[in-house]
Amino acid sequence: MYRSELISRLSDGFIVTLQLLGWSMLIATVLGTLLAAMRVSPIAPLRAVGVSYVNIFRNTPLVVLFLIAVVGLPELGLLTGSFFWRAVTALSLYTAAFVCEVLRSGINTVQAGQAEAARAIGLTFGQTLRLVVLPQAFRNVIPPLASVYIALTKNTSVASAFGILDLTYQLSDLIEDFPGSLYWNFFSIAACYILIVAVISGAAALFERRVGVSR
């Protein structure tokens, strides 16, 4: 009885956590890349927007962002989608600030001559960034970027406090329903998180080796 219940709740929570993670990772990466591009752009107002974004979202506690996205904005008639998407919004906006900063440091490691050569053959600023600078910047920041994604994995657990049925939510449920199996509850949930994190670090290591060869 306990075992089948544990497995079913674990797999339910695992899928929800993966969905939170997957969507937030995708949106944060796209948004973070755009923000990083703004921060290195020659247009001052764009840079200012990038700087302000990072200052606001990196310095706000994640729980506060969740409160704003899940409770505050819907109160004002904004962001009235499902709780799941409100949670993804909070996670994505928060993580994008970190992706932006990691990527910006990566952009700074790409030699200025690379961008000059790209401009010299007639590429526009956007093409230079997209085709020459960013691909190299990403390669240079694989380890810190993996750390950002691992932090995001753990941050998805905050969603459990806002009615999202993720792994952590299932844990508190399991503790309530099966207080006698406390250690099993903890260890099995922990194993699920460890699995996700291991996949992220493994993928990062693999990717780093592959692009390492091509340089």
Added chain:
Amino acid sequence: MAASNEPDVLSTGMQAAVGEPLVQMQNVNKSFGSLHVLQDINLSVQRGEVVVVIGPSGSGKSTLCRTINRLEPIDSGTITLDGQPLPAEGRALARLRADVGMVFQAFNLFAHKTVLDNVTLGPIRARGVKKAEAESLAMELLERVGVADQARKYPAALSGGQQQRVAIARALAMRPKVMLFDEPTSALDPEMINEVLDVMTSLAKDGMTMIVITHEMGFARRAAHRVVFMDAGRIVEQAVPEDFFTNAKSERAQDFLSKILTH
């Protein structure tokens, strides 16, 4: 804009030195902070002309070279290319830069792209040339500069001399009106300098308009139509190579030549 169908891929510059100059700089001034690196520069380069710019380091020759495709904006004066003034940063400038080939001291090949992709990137992305067409032109150019067998490798796997020849092919792939060389051999080991200079000499023979910043006096004697001597941000003297090397007029040039020609 499609690439033209000239039979010789290397000779895009035309020989006829008639009409207005291809590159014209008038009263160009440029400062980095309090350092006045270009002072009232007047220089015009005709089609098919090879101009070698020499001078001590810090004399402003690299900056001069970089202002011609506006990698370095100028503070005052005008620069025209084929009669057109350089536009401000944006698409028009990108189009104009596509017509100006540039070869850097540090090669600056795109590290994450193969040799072939380095050469095709510009034609495909800036000119809209089809991939197959861009690749066949690229292979032809890589053949010309002698590195066709390296086409699938990444730049880091090539020697400095090979990388610089790829960089020349990359610039030529845009079928430029003029080629700028910013100390193309200064970062090379001595035994690799010649393979790059040979390519440049053959380009010059084919009638390419070239502005070359270099310390290679042999190349200047052999390939240049005109030597421009710069010092402290000014053009001090210009002459045909033979006159300049045997009979420099300014004291500064004589001093410079005595230092570099006697070692």
